[in-house]
Amino acid sequence: MAELDTLRIALTPDEQRVDARLRALKEDFLQSYHGQYNMLTDSEIWQSGLYRFCHSLPKGADLHIHGLACLPVREMTDWLMSQGDMYIHTGEMPQRGSIRMMDPSAGIPEPYKRFADALMDGDITPEELQRIWSVLGAGPDQTIWEWFETIFDRHLFATNNDIVTRYYEAVFRYYVSLGIQLVEIRILPFGTPEEAAAMATAIRDAYYRVMDTEPGFCVRLLGCGLKYAWVDLGVTTAMMENAAYIHENVKDIRRGEDFLTALDLVNEEDRSHEISFYAPLLTRLVQEHPGLKLMLHCGESLHPDSRSVEEALTLSPVRLGHGFNLYQHPELLEQVRAEGICLEVCPVSNLTLGYLKDPANHPARGYRAAGIPIVLASDDPAFQEHTNLVDDFFVATAGWDLGLGDLKELAAHSIRYCSAGAATKEQLFREWQRRWDAFIRKNC
Ligand SMILES: [Zn+2]
Known part of the structure; x- marks a missing residue:
């Protein structure tokens, strides 16, 4: 299978030494590991040399992640502990574990309790949070998708723009700590156009706070509508119009570029309208708003x-x-290849949502071999991963027999196919190359 994955990128002598080290780490790991790649619980993975290698590898950008599903459980817990006004439902399921921001002077309804107090008093434990805030909690009487969507309901805490800024600042600082240079977040722009723009501005405020200390860091938004068959077309139309309004009115002023760059539609595909149902809406919006692109969820079925x-x-x-x-x-595969359309491949998400059982069988291996550009991305790491994007690189590295040249290409693609403007892209690429060279020097 090696020929399927390795694209024979020319490596320098130092890179060849790091490549040999990577292959030895992988050999060590695969000889001792016989688990199921459960990235949320499998400490044997996190402690492996291969995982540490993937952690320190300069990975570039995360181009597919959903807002409010960004911080893994332990980082979310730490952040909530540091917030004095965040409360958790300590009663029965299905509300148990729901997070809400509340003003104590207005009275706290039972059975909500201040998050830090609930954890310290043992009303709820980190182990239980790990279960009810992630795919681990899915019961035998529901599909994984049914459970998955209840987790989003527990995280509807972003009820004003102050908390939006605080949350996303924690998200962006976490990404910076992982060495990731750019993140493209899919948001759901509810409300009036002005309310949606205020929410996008609150995310931009968080981005600029992080940029003050990390000038190279970059954020872009993708505005999404809902495509579930039971969601009224008027609701989706309003969300997409709001996304276009943000595109026009909330710019990345510091970089002189668009902040919201593209449109998409989300939800489990098999219970949704076909994309053609929204084609007139999408076609009109991209015609009316030059610069607005389409980056569409599809084929997740x-x-x-x-x-x-x-x-x-x-x-x-x-x-x-x-x-x-x-x-x-x-x-269609040939069309995607001929048109150079990039696939955002999310291997951990695909595993946890049941689209495949063994990462070695991921069809993206064949897509790369056919010459289709792909990037690795994290999708909903809060509910699926131990560490954003690191887990995806790990699963692909272990399961697809990738060498260093392949990892280099995947990382470089994440910048090549991001939606930042040309000047930012060049800056990001230069910085990524600098980090890559330092990584090679340190590991060869
Ligand atoms: Zn997604």
């Missing part, structure tokens, strides 16, 4: 009749979220 990739491609997207089932459509 095992259904034999899935047509979402085909429908997405009629709208000229610049990237596809997942594109997992492209292998069912050889002619």
Whole structure:
């Protein structure tokens, strides 16, 4: 399978030594590991040399992550402990573990309790939070997607823009701590256009606070609508109009570029309208708002009749979220390759949501071999991962037989295919190259 993954990127002599070290680390890991790649609980993975290698590797950017699903459970817990006005539901499921911001002078309704107090008093334990805030908590009587969506409901804490800024500042500082240079976040712009713009401005405030100390860091937003069949088209239309309003009115002033760069539609695909249902809306918005791109979730389905990739491609997207089932459509695979459309591949998300059992069988291996550009991304790390993007690089490295040249290409692609403007992209790439060279010097 090695030929399937290795794209024969020319390596310097120092890189060749690091490549040999990477392959030895992988050999060590694969000989001793017989688990199921559960990234949330498997400390054997985190303690491995291969994982540490993936952790320190300069990975560039995370191009596919959903807002409010960004901080893994331990980082979310630490952040909530530091916030005096965050409360947790300590009663029965399904509300148990729900987080809300509250003003104590207005009275705290039972059974909510200040988060730090609930944890210190033992009303709820970190182990239980790990379960009810992640895919680990899914019961036998529900699909993984049904459980997955209840986790989002427990995290509806961003009820004003002050908390939005505080939360995203924690998210961006966490990404900086991981050495990730840019993050593209998919947001749901509810409310009036002005309310949606105020929310985007609050996220931008968090970005600028982090930029004050990390001038190279960059954030871009993708505005998403809901595509569930039971969501009224008027609701989705308003969300997409709001995204276009943000695109026009909330710019990255410091970099002189667009802040919200693209549109998308989210939700479990098999219970949603086809993309064609929204085609007139999407077509109109990109025509009316030059610069606004389409980066569409599609192909995240095992259904034999899935047509979402085909429908997405009629709208000229610049990237596809997942594109997992492209292998069912050889002619579309060729179209994606010929048009140079980048796939945002989220291996941990695909594993945890049940689209495959063994990372070695991930179809993106074949997509790379066919010449389709891909990036690795994290999707919903808060509910699925131990460490954002590190886990995705780890799973791909261990499961796909990637060498250093492949990892270098995946990282470089994350900047090449990001939605920042040309000047920022060049800056990000120069900085990534500097980090890469330092990583090689340290490890060769
Ligand atoms: Zn996604």
